[in-house]
Amino acid sequence: MGSREPRLKRALLAGLLAPLVALLVLDTAIGWWTASRLADHAYDRGLHEIAREVALHVHEGPSGPRLDLSPAAAQALLVDQDDRLAFRVWTSAGQVLGGEPALQRLEPAGRPGAAARFASQDLHGETVRVVASWLPYDEAAPARQVLVQVAETLNKRNRLTRDIVASLLAAQLVLIAMACVAVVWAVRHGLRPLEALGRALARRSHQDLSALDLAHVPLEVRPLAEEVNALMLRLETALDVQNRFIADAAHQLKTPVAGLKAQIELALGEPDPARVRHSLAQLYVSAERLSRLVQQLLALARNEPGAVAAVNLQAVDLEAFALEISMEWAPQALRRAIDLGFEGEGRPSSIDADPDRLRDLINNLIDNAVRYSHEGGRVTVKVASAGGERILSISDDGPSIPPEERTRVFERFHRLLGGKADGSGLGLAIVSEIAALHGARITVEDDHDGTGNRFTVHFPPSEAVARGAA
Known part of the structure; x- marks a missing residue:
């Protein structure tokens, strides 16, 4: 199958619109990543506050810290209309005080007193956001700390991310649409001189070889128009050569051909064989002259400036x-x-x-x-x-x-x-x-x-x- 014909307008539109579409895709990906970070930042604070609330239910007992969190209090603390929450508490010695057994231990920085650490885990086959923080449980002894982890599903975060991206994408789509309209208009407007040039050439007669008017031809297209003018000039020269040769040949051949016809008519009407032979001799001389004239005309046409075949030096x-x-x-x-x-x-x-x-x-x-x-x-x-x-x-x-x-x-x-x-x-x-x-x-x-x-x-x-x- 043959290749499709190249289209300048299509190539320009593709070259200008394709980057816009690529930028939209890239900007959407960056926007999604940014919105996801913003959503995490917004909800991570609340998750850390829940961890602090859990730490308030840890008390020092005869054998060490213990978690005093009733089921009702746990339900009130972990209730959320959009997401499910879970927690787990460890002592500094690694003893589990309570919470969700499936929640994996996450060390903030490998030591008590480190800043809170946020990460993602898989809990019961679902991705959750987890905060891990060493928190004090005894106001009289701040050094006594427990490791509290709280996990939350991602429903609120995903919804906020989608809302942010949707609002950004809507504005971007409007801008992209406006840019596409502007690009299409600019390409069409920019190609109008070429279309006008094409229409001007299409309206021309095959006998009109005058130069194109370059006054309104864009600078980038002017070399092409100048080459067209040069081609027109060469064609005009070649046609002048051809017309001059035809005129010269017609002028020069008319007289000897008329003479040949007259001598043939005279010979056909002559009964005397001697006169017939004389007429034939004259015909031979005239034919020689005509042959020489034809050869000279052909030589002239072959060596005419503007109609010269390659010189084989x-x-x-x-x-x-x-x-x-x-x-x-x-x-x-x-x-x-x-x-x-x-x-x-x-x-x-x-x-x-x-x-x-x-x-x-x-x-x-x-x-x-x-x-x-x-x-x-x-x-x-x-x-x-x-x-x-x-x-x-x-x-x-x-x-x-x-x-x-x-x-x-x-x-x-x-x-x-x-x-x-x-x-x-x-x-x-x-x-x-x-x-x-x-x-x-x-x-x-x-x-x-x-x-x-x-x-x-x-x-x-x-x-x-x-x-x-x-």
């Missing part, structure tokens, strides 16, 4: 990695008669990077360079080191980017006016976002020979990347 030899990717672009460069070259230092150049994202970065830079360079031009991929940084640069022979446009080329869907090369304007935006994920910076400037552009990515030292990822 690992040691990568930048020089070997860039050389491998450059070789993959050689066939496409040859088709346009572009001289694709590579320059390295001839030694490992390690960086901490996500291999998949680093591949997207280099592919987009080389693709941009090959796409915008004129036929017969030159593209150079170079890896170098400077001041602990690892530097990747790609030079092309394309149209020079004006200084005022060098920042904007990294914006999504931005294309230079007058450019004839086919593109979506996403490649450099993807490069910029991947560089940011790796803590790298990217710059664009004129190439060294004055023709074309040089895109340079500065990767930080491996230790810095590791600290940023930690």
Whole structure:
């Protein structure tokens, strides 16, 4: 069976009321003990007085002290409407002068003249209160004493104890009840801000991700509300990313899809096989463009800030990695008669990077360079080191980017006016976002020979990347 759901109100009430109940039980036990002591104190004096009265009936005879207590006098002395009393008298020599044989001898302190001693005994199967006291029986000789014990059942004492405890308990129960009402009210009143917060969230539309008003949120709950606001902000960012991606995809896919439909309609209505083949070739080119656009859109979504999957940083030899990717672009460069070259230092150049994202970065830079360079031009991929940084640069022979446009080329869907090369304007935006994920910076400037552009990515030292990822 599953555990019960935690309830804050129930936990608070239990935590506050349980000690009150425990205190009531403890106070009742202490009250009973105190009341019992008070009852004993009140009736022990009377019991001691009865012992003194019994001692007055002891007289000195020819052979020692004797008890002169008639049955009528004993009945008058020991009569009580609530309890039964019994007595017994001993001489200092231990001789029993009279009284209840079942009453056990109780020495006050082991010697005559000691103070009275009070204790409990069992008499005929019933608990009794007993006083034992050495008392003088001859006024002319105070040293002559007898040990007098008087026992009494506990009816009066128990009744007085119950009356005292009942009066105390009644007041305590009223106080506890008032405290419980106050605790319940305080808990309910204290939880109202939470309930109001819950109602405010329940009334919200799924599209309302605005921050919660913290003006009336208790200080203890404010960290939770602040975390909810932070979550709202993250959700809003993620939804903005998603909505922007959907809008970008819809905008970018609409034109090529419409072109594909038009070419398919043209091919379906064309009787000439040669023209059909030409239309199919155009369809293939358009499909390639569409495929590349979809891949770029997916890459853009994968590397978008706020929608980034975990960056899997690992040691990568930048020089070997860039050389491998450059070789993959050689066939496409040859088709346009572009001289694709590579320059390295001839030694490992390690960086901490996500291999998949680093591949997207280099592919987009080389693709941009090959796409915008004129036929017969030159593209150079170079890896170098400077001041602990690892530097990747790609030079092309394309149209020079004006200084005022060098920042904007990294914006999504931005294309230079007058450019004839086919593109979506996403490649450099993807490069910029991947560089940011790796803590790298990217710059664009004129190439060294004055023709074309040089895109340079500065990767930080491996230790810095590791600290940023930690």
